[in-house]
Amino acid sequence: MSQLSRDEVAHLADLARIDLDAAELDHLAPQLNVILEAVASISGVAGDDVPPTSHPIPLTNVFREDVVVPGLTAEQALSGAPEAEEQRFRVPRILGDEQ
Amino acid sequence: MNYWITKTAAELVDALAAGETTSVELTQAHLDRIQAVDGDATSGIHAFLHVDAEGALAQAAESDARRAAGETRHLLDGVPIAVKDVLATQGLPTTCGSKILEGWVPPYDATVVRKVKAAGLPILGKTNMDEFAMGSSTEHSAYGPTRNPWDQTRIPGGSGGGSAAAVAAFEAPLALGTDTGGSIRQPGAVTGTVGVKPTYGAVSRYGLVALANSLDQVGPVTRTVLDSALLHELIGGHDPLDSTSVNQPVGAFVEAARQGAAGDLAGLKVGVIKELAGDGWQPGVMSRFAETVELLTELGAEVTEIACPSFVHAMATYYLILPAECSSNLAKFDAMRYGLRVVPDGDPSAETVMRATRDAGFGDEVKRRIMIGTYALSSGYYDAYYGQAQKVRTLISRDFAAAFEQVDVLVSPTSPTTAFPLGDKLDDPLAMYLQDLATIPANLAGVPGISVPAGLADEDGLPVGFQVLAPALADDRLYRVGAAVEAALSSRWGGILLNQAPSLEGGSQ
Amino acid sequence: MTTVTKLVDFDEVIEKFDPALGLEIHVELNTNTKMFCGCPAVFGGEPNTQVCPTCLGLPGAMPVVNGKAVESAIRIGLALNCEIAEWCRFARKNYFYPDMPKNFQTSQYDEPIAFEGFLDVDVEGETFRIEIERAHMEEDTGKSLHVGGSDGRIHGADYSLVDYNRAGIPLIEIVTKPILNTGDKAPLVAKAYVSAIRDLIVALGVSDARMDQGSIRADVNLSLAPKGAGGLGTRSETKNVNSLRSVERAVRYEMARHAGILLDGGSVLQETRHFHENDGSTSSGREKSDAEDYRYFPEPDLVPVAPSREWVEELRLTLPENPAERRVRLQGDWGFTDLEMRDAVAAGAIELIEETVAQGTAPQSARKWWVADLLRRANDAGVELAAVGVTPTQVAAVQALVDARTINDKLARQVFDGLIAGEGTPAEIIEKRGLAMVSDDGPLLAAIDEALAAQPAIAEKIRGGNLAAAGAIIGAVMKATRGQADAGRVRELILEKLA
């Protein structure tokens, strides 16, 4: 599997919302490639007949009763907020668009 | 050293029951020890990120009052404990060893913490760890490394170096750890202590700040196998708040440990994992391992060599699945609701604040894994990386299944080397990752594992760990075999291995 | 955006293009609790008071699936004639947004709980089969208040305030396959489909189904292809269209806009658009490049959902009568003409008429009040018919008074005025407003004598046997009694008198 270019690493940092400066890119990019080279060794190890494992101990249908349980007070909810206003989390202006 | 801090938790249980001491006395003794040896980021053991003397003493006083009134909540009621900083503790800071969570005080308790509090164990404080449990040396803590009580120029293992060092330095009789790829067992090995990774789902993960949800497990960190059994029985069991929690009664681990200590392993089938040996494995580690295997035979076990061919792919599998899951888990640290908020100059927006905060708040190893995971999940690469890794994970589980058709337990050295010097592997991620070669397969397959001291390596006089692995939900076998090994070796050594550790008196400040 | 948008006349669009529709409807379930935690899932409530570590995305918290929400999802799937997955998983949809506590939405990706269904909708007597691609479970996001800038819109705001009460409320997302061959009916088909989904949801009782409160939100995809060329053009996705009327208008507008671009030789941008209630236009939102990478993967904190076939069949038995079939039945029972029935459906009066009839009112009378008089009042007030302020019980009571000749239709309208004004029961209103009809002979005879004296010529005609002439006298009497005379009795008295 291919090596990551410096631009690709910058794109990954962008997807991950990490503001890497040039020095960090130079520092991390080669390390990422070393790691990717190592993990690439599993390509082709398991054939199409092998089912994927997403949970080591398989369970199914774990459901909750539709019954209200007490949660947090607004004070508790906002206790860690960097900024709060009108009992809401205050966040910087949101660029782009409603999702 | 204060008399009480050298005692095991099991001994403290008896002393409390016999009225020879009080929880306040025990708690104060351990707080004094922390005061004496823990030091800070620059010197001393630095096993703790936060010490709650006041809270612990208050809990201890309540425990004593209960006992005086003739009611105890649990065998361990009154025995102090340390908690890894990755577990949410209401009213106590929980940082996961990261700047991004500096000062965060959770408004809720992790299920295991709730159980510990309900049972009446005073919580001494929160222990140091690699940032978000990413590492094998505790050097990736944003608050400075923990130092190995055997040699303070060396690593205590990781990510749970704080919990292991705390019990190794007699700062706590018991500690809670978490194990995603070896973070309980490898620190246990390099500090000469005992660590258990229970079966996946056997202990609740609710309130454990997830590194890799399908690999993480909470477990005991202690100085003896029996103490681990006592703590495991307390924290184990089904939790409706954790969808992956196994709905089964907790095993009889204490009984298994007592039975094992009697030293009879007649009829037990033991498999030595062929793939976990060879180049890169320290000779002193291998000779202690060989002696311990020999010891099992003397105790009546039948030892054979077992091949687990897919284990050679465990590292690569692990370093794809873990980063993928953690890249998504750590997205929530965005400066909007809690934790660090860094506001860049100019006209900041939510997005630029997120970027600046995550750059300033995460360390290099966290950034590396987030980016590897982001890559492994991105469209076009998913099948080749994450998809393939989940298939290889199946092969590794099949190797275990096949092995446990032939043997009752599998054994290996816990870690390829003894404790290495601080700083040695900081900028060599792969070399660091190799530390977990022997511990990772158990996490991928969800099976339980224990590390018990096997002696000191000839070349450096540092502790070596012996790992025992059992089938899922057969955790009791770990305690039987672990206790047998511990009893036999302790009688040779005239006490537990830690008695040979250097004294730390005046070892700090 | 100051660029002028060229809009093409609808008929021209139809003669030159084939429209393709696609609808994504998010239904907010009315479960007691949220999708993955025990917090209340009710609308409104003080900010951040319906939250817990899980729906706030606090470090360490974990989700547990609400079994009732899964049940609702399966029932919706069955009602949409879908297959129900034997085994499916939740997946994480990763993207950063401040109103999403974990910065991923727990949703379903390639393993939806329900798939491959259909729903038939009627438009002007023609039936269109809408094919359903999938219905999957997911969680709602929090809500942001945008402070500063213009009218609370996101653009130009100084900062935002986030309330997470809504975060984690269960959503079912229903996605259609491309809807083709609707031609000039495209806007009506879109509206009829959303309306049909709403009826279905109401009948299933799984949601409040209040579009005005966002418990049903429609995203409208539209594209145009050159007439007869086949294939699909580039689509636009108009988000959160929150009324039936808006769905129709949004489709009309996008058809006109796309045609304008295409006829100028331009190409349509694949993007999300916002609908504006005031002028029925849409404006550009986020460009939706296919490069958008959500990095879906199975949610490792949840285990697979594997509904047993027994459970699915049990749930199938709980399905209500299909709304379309039900209408056919009711039209028969009530003896309505197709036109009468269509008007009643369009007015959203079916349930109201049914309840009124259930209390003994003749179907035609119930229809007359709801679809004529009360509908006009609702439209004037700009509210849904059900919210007009008169209940089926009251309509039945008023009609009973008309049947008993205590009041007539004219007076009944004044009773409804009183009911809407909250003046009390129909009886009390008649009392207070003095609306009872005069039917005792004394005052009526007096009025008749006056009228006859005033118009001797008419009186002669009647004596001469021209009974039709009595109408003029009746009119005069009604006038004299300000409409409160019992017209039937007046006629009788006149004829007795002049026989």
Ligand SMILES: [Mg+2]
């Ligand atoms: Mg959706």
Ligand SMILES: [Zn+2]
């Ligand atoms: Zn909640």
